[in-house]
Amino acid sequence: MRVLLVEDEEKIANAVKRGLELKGYAVDTVADSDTGLSYAVDPDYDIIILDRMLPGSKDGLDIARQARAEGQKAPILILTARGSVEDKVEGLNAGVDDYLVKPFSFSELVARMQALLRRPPVPTSSVLSYADLTLDPAKYEVTRGGKPIKLSNKEFALLEYFIRHSEQILTKDMIINHVWNEDAIVMPNTVEVYIGYLRSKIDRIFPDQPPLINTIRGFGYKLSR
Secondary structure (H helix, E strand, C coil), rough: CEEECCCHHHHHHHHHHHHHHHHHCCCCCCCCHHHHHHHCCCCCCEEEEEECCCCCCCCCCHHHHHHHCCCCCEEEEEEECCCCCHHHHHHHCCCEEEEEEEECCHHHHHHHHHHHHHHCCCCCCCCCEEEEEEEECCCCEEECCCCCCCCCCCHHHHHHHHCCCCCCCEEEEHHHHHCCCCCCCCCCCHHHHHHHHHHHCCCCCCCCCCEEEEECCCCCCEEEE
């Protein structure tokens, strides 16, 4: 899952980025509102985290309003030191999905992100599934036919992206944009390598079951039966 974090406090931004990357998220960080807005309108982000008070010509709510006006559908979570009811109402009216007041715990931030990412069109159950494959984003557990499968963080993020976009053709560029950080140097053959890792764990060890990760030659990959 790809995350945009717009936060000018370097210590907070670095801590959140490191923590989310350890959990398998790809995180892009921006420190000012004007650059933040240029990133926030990108439809490739799965969730956006905005500080309320930012250097630049706008604040976090301005970014949220304009991003929504330009068609951004990703959940938006605001970080702020201002936690009054009036502030929260103003945020909700600006198109924000949730509010987290500073100081906050990292575990609560992750829990709120996961709650936002479970909203429709994702089913209300926290567990994602396709065929006999299941993935629990909260517990970081994967099974096929009830058999546990151990994945690395990057493999987990890749499989989650496939399940959330099952029956859709995903190009290598789409996969890179959602699974890796913007500043990561990722070659197309890197995607092939990780697809190979994933296939070895969810397809090849189940020879009696149809393969789920399929190559669509000339286009990309698709999770399908």
